[in-house]
Amino acid sequence: MNNTSKSGLVKYRDNLMSIKSSFLGSFLRSGKPTSDKSRTAVVVNNFFLHLHGAKTHVNSLKPTYTLGLGLISFFLMVIAFISGGFLMVYYSPATETAYNAVKDINFVVFGGKLMRNAHKWSGEAMIIFVLFHMARIVYTNSYKRGREFNWVIGVVLLILTFVVNLTGYMLPWDQLSYWALVIVANIAAAPKELTDIFGVTQYFDIGGATKEILLGGTEPGQDSLTRVYLLHIILLPLVMCIALGVHFWRIRKDGGLSKPDNVTADGTGIVNISSPEKEGGIFPTHKTYGLMELAKGRTPAVDNDVENTVTSWPHLFVAEIAVFILTLAGVIAYSYFVDAPLKEFANATIPENPAKAPWYFLGLQELVSYSAFMGGQGLPGLAVAGLLLIPYLDREEEHFGVWFSNRQGKLIAVESLIVGATAVIGSLAFVINFGWFRNWWPNIHQLWIIAINPGNLLLGFVVAYSLFVIKRTGSTRMGAISLFTMFLICYVILTYTGTVLRGPNWDFYWSASQWPIH
């Protein structure tokens, strides 16, 4: 060029004049997304977009297929992270100051109540949507063909979601926080039930050690609050982000979202603009193959009808932004109308009556009211193990990516819903009316109660019934549908019972209006 002929100041002025276009050009390297090539470049060249494929299969964009549940869970987490960062401005994790800080946030800080509500409700909504997301994966048969391990990571994320909610609940240091901490610490200590039976507690007190590590002492205090705070703001979110990163990365590596083998673009209303006419060559016509699409392994496009993909920009991103806006609007609207609870300042001498955990743990609280060890550790552990095993025990390739697999799957789901609900309601009705071993034979050995209690029997029934379904239908897929459906209905009904039907002293009442006045 003739740059050398210009004077330094002229070059400087020219650069200054063109700063808008040169800055934009440096920021957005790929230019305007006006052609398929540049639309692809937008995705590939942008840090935030590049975890998406440059092209997206039309099936992944069908709202009725994914229901946007994974995205909603992710966006709820983003909302919780951001609102949580704001709350940290005023919160201070000391037993003397924590409660007043939360009260200040609620009643003094500008926008504080909305921010705290948004944090609380987005966190709790995560539990619901992560469970829904999980249900979508199960019912559309999407935990297969390389996705088995991503299901495992998903289960880990579910557990993290529960634990991060639980630790958050303890931070206000109100009555709920304090007694939840007492109960959780003693659930951690529940293996004592077993070590006591074998008389080895004084040599090998794994339960007591866990409890003391969690509390930083033998009873809740400043050390406990410090530890719970550390878990809530650093450790758990960090592990969650790493697990989520792997979760997303594996979606790409496992071949994108699941889809039925015979899916077509018909009826989606999205015009596929990227299938040019092609004559000859080694590949069939009407297919394009880039270099990446020829690569070995499970890259998104290998053998996955390329003709039914569209460019991610704009089709996918418009959908994602729409889901985000709806999620944020939902959280803000709910937070505007419903306040997060805040009870009295923590009082170590008087538990509330009834002392209830947050709603998402009340199903477990019903189970720990049979046996602390089985309800708090044994049964949840077995339930998680059962969830983890689903993709490894059901490996049928048919009906991949199809809601409920087929007509039989729908029938099995409905049947399991009814059978599971009957079983759980039946066992609850029995316990409420007749009590259990300890009420009949007060001196019975604790080992009998650990071995045989309504929770164990319910789990045994659920497993036995799903095996029966496998035997009857000759299909492990039907067993998986049955098992998961019964797991879900048990969780829902136990949670409802713990939330609504249990009153003072954990006695049964049809509604809170019948609670005795005291």
Next chain:
Amino acid sequence: MSNKAGEKEKVSRRDFLGLVAFGAAIIGSISALAGSFRFVKANVYSEESKQFKIGSIENFPLGSTKKFDDKNVFIFSDEAGLFAISAICTHLGCIVTPSEFGFQCPCHGSKYTHDGNVIGGPAPRPLEWFEIKQEVDGTLTVDAAKTVQQGTKYLFA
């Protein structure tokens, strides 16, 4: 270890040293990990002492019941003497309240007799009984860190 003689000689000297080094690295890593876990178990707890004074014997006339709220301990007095029973439910640590049959836990419905024996609910163990000592000046001290046999009652002059 095996000799040159015979076919047991499968591991060469170089491989053997490599395996030893590898094993040492694994043992070292596990120890470091165990030490890190040990780090989080506090050596000193910033809590009040589990021992507390309850005053002289005159505070506990025959047939009386007193609860020390901040310690969560009941002190009973009957013909056989004084005895201290924990108010902390052995199920999940809630505080029991006295009731007509003995004690009742609000959290998960455990029920105990007046002696602390479980008669209902999920509690796996009876309520704990604690040691009561008499100091040289005649006042009494309860040690909630020392559990004693259920039914241990103390007669003081």
